[in-house]
Amino acid sequence: MSRPRARRPRVRAARGDSMVGRRFEVEVGPVAHGGHCVARVEERVVFVRHALPGERVVLEITEGTEGDRFWRGDAVEVLTPSPDRVPAPCPYAGPGRCGGCDLQHVALPAQRELKARVVREQLLRVARIEVDVVVEAVPGDEEGLHWRTRQRYVALPGGARGMRKHRSHDVVAVDACLLEAPDGPSYDVRGHAFEVTTAPGEGASFWQVHPGAPEVLVDAVLDALGPRPGESALDLYAGVGLFSRFLAEAVGPTGSVAAVEGDRTASALSERNCPGVLACGGDVGAVLADGLPDAWARADLVVLDPPRTGAKRAVVEQVVAREPRAVAYVACDPSALARDVAIFAEHGYRLASLRAFDLFPMTHHVECVALLTRTGPDLG
Known part of the structure; x- marks a missing residue:
């Protein structure tokens, strides 16, 4: 996405x-x-x-x-x-220094518990759902360090580089960031190579920065949805087709997958990355409202992987109108997730399972995969 x-x-x-x-x-x-x-x-x-x-x-x-x-x-x-x-491993972490990390002063298990508390609190306060949350470690980092496969620095005079302070344009000169991975991203997942644009700035395709993230998220989404041969699946905010590729394999030749992505370059890449998938470039809400063939008035499965602001009401209501049996919601912001889970609940969809992953160690960010279904009680 x-x-x-x-x-x-x-x-x-x-x-x-x-x-x-x-x-x-x-x-x-x-x-x-x-x-x-x-x-x-x-x-x-x-x-x-x-x-x-x-x-x-x-x-x-x-x-x-x-x-x-x-x-x-x-x-x-x-x-x-x-x-x-604990002592922060990075000499640039702390008050008045680099603003990139929030939690370097916290032991790694405690970081995950703090993130779990935030997810629980947001779901309880916003969606009125009590959930037991465990934030899972993800393979690919080194005790919470060296996981950022893409890193940006601020160029400073004389060839030096820096990072910005928290909520500021001021720059702290650094030798290196301890979160930066020794290698760049791999675009191979489960034996499939994905084509991704890597141009700097606005032209770059979205791809998770933690090296373990793509495979972990694909596994979590497929485990949650349990796609069956012959089913139809919508992949919304599909990016370059990470989930679409494996959904298409799971539903087989008798099934169908449509990938909707707002960035038209990424949408074109999803078409190349996912043979047989219907790729639709354009605003997700607009495409759902009036940009899909009539056959997509219903869908068995939906994957939602929106940006940090979440899917929001218009998209959620377009999703529930298609009466999917299951929705996998991949969320990088617990507050937006909780808001959208509450909207789903208005339409008879309940939170059936939730997994959380530590894709951003040393920071407050956390990734969740929530399963919403039309039947059964709320999780917890």
């Missing part, structure tokens, strides 16, 4: 004097979605990076004015450390 470019932080109008640089001693509360924990200064919520639940820290405000509803801050001194705290 195509992914949106990262958004710049919104600039809020000042509401009183700046609090930036002020320090407070606080007890850190629960982890929150976004790579931080929640603390309070009197009644004001502060989203604190570089902290862990239960710690007592000195935080320094990095964003906020007197009248804001919440502030942002960094834990600049740890008074009572968590047993899950």
